[in-house]
Amino acid sequence: MLMTVFWASRAGAANDDALTARIVQDELARQDCLWREALASGPPAEATPELAAKIAVKCSEDIRRSVLDKSDSATEFSRKEIAALVIGGARDRALVILKYLNRRDSTPASSRR
Numbered sequence: 001m002l003m004t005v006f007w008a009s010r011a012g013a014a015n016d017d018a019l020t021a022r023i024v025q026d027e028l029a030r031q032d033c034l035w036r037e038a039l040a041s042g043p044p045a046e047a048t049p050e051l052a053a054k055i056a057v058k059c060s061e062d063i064r065r066s067v068l069d070k071s072d073s074a075t076e077f078s079r080k081e082i083a084a085l086v087i088g089g090a091r092d093r094a095l096v097i098l099k100y101l102n103r104r105d106s107t108p109a110s111s112r113r
């Protein structure tokens with residue numbers, strides 16, 4: 001989400017609605033991927049940082065590639081730092097999703113709403 005805000009504010013300053021729409025679309029696609037991959041990791045997967053990192057890398061590849069290809073020298077971060085932030089934020093979200101799914105799967109069905 002941090003990257004979405006960073007790029008969206010940059011895009012808004014340049015009045016580039018197409019870029020803003022693309023950033024939002026990419027972020028929504030990544031969120032869908034994070035949930036899909038976390039759910040596909042098996043009956044309740046352990047919420048490990050390693051598994052979260054694996055999911056984050058897979059789901060962030062398109063955004064990371066876009067950042068590296070389309071960054072310019074006017075950004076305050078280097079392209080590699082931005083790409084690392086993209087993966088790091090996705091890893092954190094993937095870990096939260098995995099923990100949520102573990103908790104949900106370990107809760108008896110009778111106590112769920």
